[in-house]
Amino acid sequence: MRTTGNVSAATLRRALRAYARVVGEEWVLANDTDRDAYQDAYALGEGREHRPAAAVAPQSLEELQAIVRIANEFRLPLWPVARGKNLGYGGAAPLLAGSVVVDLGRMKRIIEVDEKSGHCLLEPGVGFIDLHDHLREHDIRLWMSVPGNGWGSVVGNALERGIGYTPYGDHTARICGMEVLLPTGELIRTGMGAMQGSRGWQRYPYGYGPAWDQMFVQSNFGIVTKLGLWLMPEPECTMSVRVNLPQPDDIGWAIDELAELRRRNVIEHNFVFGNYLHDAAVYAQRSEWYQGPGSIPDEVSRRIIERFGIGWWSFRLALFGYTEAVAAHARVVRRALEPHLKKELEFDTWHRGEPLEKSAAPRPNVLALQIVNWFGGRGGHISFSPVMPPDGALALEQFHRMKARFEQFGLDYYTSFTMGQRHINNVNLILYNRDDAAMVDNARALFRTLVADARERGYGEYRAHLDFMQDVANTYDFNGHALDKLNARVKDLLDPHGILAPGKNGIWPRAYRGDAT
């Protein structure tokens, strides 16, 4: 376990006093309750290895710049969070115990929403709910894309490559221009924003020369202080349908048909193909159904499925656009799926002007977070999310192998396959009761096994929990970890004192690398 052990208590106190002079005493959060508040609520165990020393919450770019200056002076690592809702991947907690969390939640200006163009410019503290309210209050006919947990930051979610379920749901792909504070204090604007007074910053994503936006995603190369994002013009019509598949092995044909619809952009959005527990864990607690040892048995699963009228698998599709085109695409979806389902799909249809609640417009909510109560006690989950080819036979194989692995470690198999345009992201949630030490150990052992399983098949994870960030980084091993070495070189150039999020996604500054690189 690495820590910031080289920072003495006296140094920390001096740094915190310096931070207080910048943001005011009340925004330096450094007592035990504060530290608890910034720990990972879903930690595997107590999460002490990620316990921050404090948090500091600037309200402006100038305050943030001062914080970065002070961190360089004291060589004290910072861990920036937007709103700290990176649940399943570490929440607000830093990788290194003893880091100072920079809580950007107070920097929450909605700087611009351009309805005609369909873009916005946001500070990191703007939540999905804030943006949603803003659009409604000003009657702006742009639709957001919202992830499962509506609590979080729009910017933070895009920067971790989170997704939503509209044609604009690949949030990182809809980023258009950033302002970034580099660890050494320089402020840059990316893309067309590199021109003072540019009118293209949120319109054209690349700029002139190398394009930097994606270098600040899942990254510790800079702190994003403003982010441009494209929003979807309100469509004329939506049609949506939920589909339940009764049999476990339905995944084979279904993924092949759905991948084709996705590749051809008939379905224009990423969507979740989830197993029964994906639904059931929202509605119920495990103890109502089963109290025995080990994974929940298949016959209990069957009863749960029947009770809630859900499928072994289910998914929800939506179509967005002009009425006739949406209807045409609904017929394409029907032709693809109904011969397998042997029944007719029933779509919900909305037309512009009708109440939005009937539409497929996403509304931020936190219902999905109910799942952590599955086992009772202090619930938590971590996400294991390898990227695979969108192929039915491979998905079927993956499903059987993964289910067996969960059973091997006595845990309940909660899985989903998020359908991208050329890939599947197989997001598995390992649910546990944090108060059950044996279960926590099993979850940890299962995770490590899954990383190795995936690596063997050439499936890389797209994102990882703090506890496993390095394990996953280690699987990216082409040419002696050449990309990792490149990232480390750039890290040292941009952050010579190693103050910004050391270790994030496996990128360590020199001071923490030892002799390795």
Place this chain on the structure above:
Amino acid sequence: MRTTGNVSAATLRRALRAYARVVGEEWVLANDTDRDAYQDAYALGEGREHRPAAAVAPQSLEELQAIVRIANEFRLPLWPVARGKNLGYGGAAPLLAGSVVVDLGRMKRIIEVDEKSGHCLLEPGVGFIDLHDHLREHDIRLWMSVPGNGWGSVVGNALERGIGYTPYGDHTARICGMEVLLPTGELIRTGMGAMQGSRGWQRYPYGYGPAWDQMFVQSNFGIVTKLGLWLMPEPECTMSVRVNLPQPDDIGWAIDELAELRRRNVIEHNFVFGNYLHDAAVYAQRSEWYQGPGSIPDEVSRRIIERFGIGWWSFRLALFGYTEAVAAHARVVRRALEPHLKKELEFDTWHRGEPLEKSAAPRPNVLALQIVNWFGGRGGHISFSPVMPPDGALALEQFHRMKARFEQFGLDYYTSFTMGQRHINNVNLILYNRDDAAMVDNARALFRTLVADARERGYGEYRAHLDFMQDVANTYDFNGHALDKLNARVKDLLDPHGILAPGKNGIWPRAYRGDAT
């Protein structure tokens, strides 16, 4: 003018001998005819300021690695080109006279085409025609996107942010994974390719941590040796229509309507909204119409328009997809445009199974290059391409201002507005006769004036000819050129001897910067 003057003739000879040991004598091209062949065929004047010392043409990654090693040893700048058809922006010529062009045209393996997934993996020397032939020969039902000039490299075009005219026409956005040789000799793979044996390299574009792909676009940070690109599955149907607009001021309403169709993805592709000369210069030479001084007069333009039955403006749209959805979108296009046009649009329709020639599938050709013969003599053009908001009033204003500028400098106004999803790229071609020194001077003066005009309005160019790369870079001035300084720092890190394309897009390695940075 900067040159590689610090490289002596003796050093160059030794380096060329070393290159010859790597690639064989016949692939070191170092006589006057060779040097001519790698000059800019469209240069403003004789292009001596970009005359290479030689060219060297490796056949393999290993040969390329050896070339890079030798260049570092001799501190001799390299200028990699894929096929050297960057016409209008400098062709195959290097920025610095005395550089050695690395011609990657022999590295032309089509490494993979995955028909089911819809992607390919290419070496830089693969031309649009090569890939087109490969798809036809193997009856692979994937469609390419092709730029105006079909001679060029698929990889090279994507790396310069060239475009085509299908839903996959924003080529840089369809890049998915690269292999890159860094100037210091390390070989990396980006995205999921950073995992040895990854099955996600061409499927998921981001990978784990910062995503590097766009850092090697319009860049001198590395030489792209393999590039993954998504291809479009053959659609069920296409409908396409050419629309002529009779009046100059039709641009106002037209851009507003088209921008809305583009933003809502009814029209899923970038397309060119061009003025009459965009068509006429393909069919005719200027002298047939006008031999007087200065810009071609408006009444002559009128006669040309009438003779060819073209519009003052024209554009071609295509719709791709399932038959019913395409028909529905054609009706949306009609509803938007016909009330202005006061006539019915007549679409050409193709259904899968009919001869492809009837479809909107692009076929590589070089017809568009005819335009350089407009003035007679040794013709050429350079492109001035600022990015603007997609707004009719701004486009109208831009058109009038630009037309007046061309007239001020006595040149013929050739323009087009490429419609992106949130931007317009106003691509102006300044046509000239290279043998007419006064005209060349005027073209140069016009270009400089246009850069300043655009800067004043916050319109940045997306790409620039060698002669003006630095002028354009200078307009990206936010916070004291902060992004440029960041690029220079990264350049020094990755290319300490400054051997790779010094000055490309304004990025200079230390040895050439003098004391500035």
